Amino acid sequence: MAAGSGEFTDPxxxxxxxxxxxxxxxxxPARLHIVWALAQGESDVSGLAERVGGALPAVxxxxxxxxxxxxxxxxxxxxxxxxxxxxxxxxxxxQLMVRQLGQAVHEAPERLLRSVGT
Numbered sequence: 001m002a003a004g005s006g007e008f009t010d011p012x013x014x015x016x017x018x019x020x021x022x023x024x025x026x027x028x029p030a031r032l033h034i035v036w037a038l039a040q041g042e043s044d045v046s047g048l049a050e051r052v053g054g055a056l057p058a059v060x061x062x063x064x065x066x067x068x069x070x071x072x073x074x075x076x077x078x079x080x081x082x083x084x085x086x087x088x089x090x091x092x093x094x095q096l097m098v099r100q101l102g103q104a105v106h107e108a109p110e111r112l113l114r115s116v117g118t
Contacts, residue, residue, distance in 0.1 A: 022069060022071060026071075026090070030052065030062055031065065031066060032094060034062055034066065035071065035072070036098065037051045038072060038084060039091045039094075039095065048063070063083055067083075073085075073086035
């Protein structure tokens with residue numbers, strides 16, 4: 001549709017700010033990896049630290065930030081805190097981006113490197 005045709009309305013400044021904040025949180029490879037791992041299933045912090053190869057305190061801090069943004073939720077199971085993906089739409093966007101980039105790297109790595117360098 002052409003711009004200004006009335007078919008699409010721009011999101012509010014608040015929505016754009018929230019989206020930018022969510023993308024900003026996922027701009028960290030560690031946090032993106034945590035969300036990716038949680039998309040595969042719930043986990044406690046020690047399981048996530050092992051899976052993503054991070055130190056327990058660092059993974060805990062990443063989880064706290066993701067939780068504050070409502071991207072990740074948690075529930076208590078005995079003495080353990082179990083984490084899960086709270087926003088499946090954000091996970092879908094992250095998975096699409098990672099898959100597309102993974103496919104681009106396999107199909108034409110030199111093209112991807114040229115586009116990143118510009």
